[in-house]
Amino acid sequence: MEKDTGTKKVLNDDSRKILQNTFKGLKRRVKIEVFTKEGSNEPFNNLSINFVRELAEITDKIEGSFLKIGDARAKEKKVEKSPTILIDPDKYNIRYTGAPAGEEGRSFIETLLMVSADDSGLSEDSRKRLAKLKERRHVQVFVTAACPYCPGEVINANRAAVERPDLVSSECVESSENVDLAKKFNVGSVPQTVINGKTINIGLQPEDLFISGLISLEEQKAPETAQPGEDIIGEYDLIIVGAGPAGLTAGIYASRSGLSNVILEKSIPGGQVAVTPVVENWPGMTNVPGKHLMDLMVQHARSYTHIHENEEVLEVKVGRKIEAITRSGRYLGNALLIATGATHRKLEAPGEDRLYGKGVSYCATCDGYFYKDRQVIVVGGGNTALTDALYLDSLGAKVTIVHRRGEFRAENHLVESVKERKIEVLWDSEVVEINGKERVDSVSIKGSKGGKTKKLKTDAVFVGIGETPLSEIASSIGVVTNEAGFIQVDQTQRTNIPRVYAAGDVTSGIRQIVTATGTGAVAALSAFQDISRSRKQ
Numbered sequence: 001m002e003k004d005t006g007t008k009k010v011l012n013d014d015s016r017k018i019l020q021n022t023f024k025g026l027k028r029r030v031k032i033e034v035f036t037k038e039g040s041n042e043p044f045n046n047l048s049i050n051f052v053r054e055l056a057e058i059t060d061k062i063e064g065s066f067l068k069i070g071d072a073r074a075k076e077k078k079v080e081k082s083p084t085i086l087i088d089p090d091k092y093n094i095r096y097t098g099a100p101a102g103e104e105g106r107s108f109i110e111t112l113l114m115v116s117a118d119d120s121g122l123s124e125d126s127r128k129r130l131a132k133l134k135e136r137r138h139v140q141v142f143v144t145a146a147c148p149y150c151p152g153e154v155i156n157a158n159r160a161a162v163e164r165p166d167l168v169s170s171e172c173v174e175s176s177e178n179v180d181l182a183k184k185f186n187v188g189s190v191p192q193t194v195i196n197g198k199t200i201n202i203g204l205q206p207e208d209l210f211i212s213g214l215i216s217l218e219e220q221k222a223p224e225t226a227q228p229g230e231d232i233i234g235e236y237d238l239i240i241v242g243a244g245p246a247g248l249t250a251g252i253y254a255s256r257s258g259l260s261n262v263i264l265e266k267s268i269p270g271g272q273v274a275v276t277p278v279v280e281n282w283p284g285m286t287n288v289p290g291k292h293l294m295d296l297m298v299q300h301a302r303s304y305t306h307i308h309e310n311e312e313v314l315e316v317k318v319g320r321k322i323e324a325i326t327r328s329g330r331y332l333g334n335a336l337l338i339a340t341g342a343t344h345r346k347l348e349a350p351g352e353d354r355l356y357g358k359g360v361s362y363c364a365t366c367d368g369y370f371y372k373d374r375q376v377i378v379v380g381g382g383n384t385a386l387t388d389a390l391y392l393d394s395l396g397a398k399v400t401i402v403h404r405r406g407e408f409r410a411e412n413h414l415v416e417s418v419k420e421r422k423i424e425v426l427w428d429s430e431v432v433e434i435n436g437k438e439r440v441d442s443v444s445i446k447g448s449k450g451g452k453t454k455k456l457k458t459d460a461v462f463v464g465i466g467e468t469p470l471s472e473i474a475s476s477i478g479v480v481t482n483e484a485g486f487i488q489v490d491q492t493q494r495t496n497i498p499r500v501y502a503a504g505d506v507t508s509g510i511r512q513i514v515t516a517t518g519t520g521a522v523a524a525l526s527a528f529q530d531i532s533r534s535r536k537q
């Protein structure tokens with residue numbers, strides 16, 4: 001979407017073309033009501049009005065009404081914030097408080113399709129559990145424009161509102177346009193889910209956990225042993241686990257080789273790059289937001305293969321066929337490619353877990369907005385820390401980098417940018433504790449070479465100290481990993497187990513987007529060779 005403040009077009013030509021196609025899926029007419037109040041939260045009022053007008057121009061299945069806050073309809077629907085958008089308000093209680101101008105625009109479009117089909121799309125199990133709900137639930141999901149995880153949580157809420165329109169209402173709250181609400185609920189990391197006024201969760205949840213929290217109003221922890229499904233979902237030549245750069249590239253190469261394949265992703269596609277503010281070393285693009293680069297890769301991969309999102313592989317069994325088992329059921333394959341990537345490493349400092357979402361963050365792209373004019377520290381000396389520091393500085397935050405040594409390990413280009421922007425650096429320093437009652441208010445820092453511990457005031461701590469590989473499923477079937485848990489592969493991306501391959505950040509070696517895509521391609525072609533050979537035998 002092109003952000004616009006006046007009467008200019010909101011949607012560019014490419015978005016219009018995509019939406020023309022998407023809206024062929026609308027099953028019936030959907031009414032959208034936009035409420036605004038002049039002078040309040042401009043320019044987002046115009047943005048919302050123009051956005052809905054343009055959607056209604058693309059298809060006659062969308063009908064936009066433009067109303068004023070304070071009029072009878074606004075009072076009837078209890079709309080007080082400008083702008084507010086209601087979707088199909090005669091049937092459902094789904095609202096966007098704030099313009100859906102960022103990532104949450106994706107959830108808005110998906111919700112139009114959902115309500116037009118009058119089908120929540122929830123699993124049978126979730127439907128059965130929601131059918132027993134007896135009390136009202138109002139779900140508020142706080143989002144920011146740049147947060148790629150936010151639309152998924154908004155969709156969880158909207159699905160519940162479509163399934164139980166009598167009892168469940170959902171509200172996507174754009175935090176930057178509703179600072180009072182964000183403050184009221186102490187929002188510091190998004191998506192933050194508040195149900196009936198109580199914060200239930202921070203982060204994108206799998207559907208079953210979201211439904212549990214909705215019903216119980218208790219914060220949900222991932223169950224120690226999620227229930228694996230039993231039904232056979234499909235049979236493929238190659239099952240790819242993970243939809244980051246490696247898995248997506250493997251899907252493209254496998255399909256083009258003629259291998260049937262599926263990509264199983266436990267969360268949203270895009271991997272860690274989707275939350276990298278800016279990428280400057282992807283050949284052909286001097287400077288591209290990580291999310292945009294991954295959107296292009298995901299779109300490309302989807303034109304070849306299927307990506308099953310929110311589909312975590314809980315267990316793998318290697319027999320004549322390889323089975324990848326998820327909550328939905330069993331995927332059978334002749335070969336398996338593990339491209340599960342890595343996750344951010346934790347500092348393991350006291351206060352880190354307790355203050356997560358209250359100033360401690362691992363995602364500058366998602367949460368940077370909340371600290372745009374505040375004091376923040378970034379911990380680390382690699383590419384992640386410096387990219388995050390530069391992004392936070394560009395938002396207007398007062399950034400201090402805390403690094404345990406006397407020199408950075410990041411690319412020289414990033415180091416030079418940090419110098420140019422005169423970002424403060426505390427060298428030879430370690431964060432030993434994160435302090436604060438309700439929110440982060442300081443960190444305790446100790447010199448790496450000794451010395452006294454001192455306190456440094458800060459509103460947030462962004463941790464960028466490297467990665468931990470997500471290699472549990474590999475280890476569970478006997479795939480050899482190195483001491484740090486990264487999978488060991490040969491030059492052809494084969495592991496020690498026949499028909500099991502690995503690629504990208506979960507493997508040992510250089511961890512860059514180009515190498516992830518390269519190893520994804522090599523792994524897919526190795527699988528192709530092995531499968532072709534076995535077919536000839």
Ligand code: NAP
Binds near residue numbers: 347385387464510
């Ligand atoms: P990294 O390159 O492993 O760097 C981690 C940094 O954190 C190092 O400076 C390390 O210090 C420090 N560190 C590690 N453990 C620490 C601890 N317990 N306490 C304090 N400091 C600690 O990790 P990364 O920056 O997250 O990058 C991960 C991979 O992704 C790398 O391969 C990187 O090149 C890649 N990446 C690339 C880009 C890009 O090219 N645009 C962007 C992001 C990430 P020492 O230096 O003392 O070891």
